Amino acid sequence: MNFKTRKNYFIERKFQTKYVLLTVFMLLSYSFLFIIIIFAPYILTLHFNYPFAEKADAAKTLLLLHGKIWPWIGGAILFFGAVSIFVSHKIAGPLFRIKKCLDNVTQGDLDVVIKLRKWDDLKDLAEHINMLIAEIRTFVITLRNDYALLSEYITDLEREIEANILTEDSGREIIRKVQESRKNIETALKKFNIQQ
């Protein structure tokens, strides 16, 4: 996995689009409320019976705000929309990396370790997943070792039977070794609570 050259800030399109749209929607809602709060007093002054001088002042302020506030609101929405891509990338980037690592695990590669960048979020989750992968790796190693031992015992047993040299003692010794391996597998399996 190329860790240092991750420069795509729109890595999880579906997740990030949802996040950006949510941010823009929230900004639009806040802008809408802000506009109502800012403009309402002036519009009310114009529509009700106030002295003409007051109406003229309100009208001037209203037009001044109308001319200046929209570019700022538009700019703010664009700016925060763009910022939300970077912010969501802090989550989407690690998610992308975790997904890729889990894909590798699914395909049988248990040597993967999720490495996140200094400023990335979800480090805690990545650590837990790394622990889980390490546990599975230990389990698989235990199984593999015991499988090798069991295969060896079976080969010994077959050889001794074929050579007709199987004594009660050697037979008991092989059974003891098999039971030891079985115990190891049992201990490893006890960790996993599977209800069938």
Add this chain to the structure above:
Amino acid sequence: MQKNKGEPFHLIGIIKERSGFTIIELVCALLLLTIFILVALSIYLSGINQAKVTVAQNAVANLRDFLNTYSLDNDKYPASINFTNCVDENSRAVFSDSFCKQLKNDLHSISYNYNPENKQYVLTARAKDNKFTIIKVTPEIFTK
């Protein structure tokens, strides 16, 4: 909203139990939101138009005051006004430069007609609103 028959309607229960919305709920919410936004937008735009008319009326009222001052100084109203640089027929300034600029900002167009027979003038200005509201001013009458 799907609800079993005979089951009491509890809003908090619905909020707690269900996280999704049906298409009818979504359509209703969007429809209400659209209506609310359209009403707010129409109020806002009518407010802006009203503001443009008020600003134009204020500019014309100030213009009338300037013309009255001019008349007191010169014993007559100017025969004509060039609104490009705000000077009269003798190239004398009728109003200040700043007011001249303000007129251009506040009004869509303006015309000045002086009647030498009754020594009265008629100022006709158009506001910058979407109907270009006409404002007519004589030394005595101010009409919109």
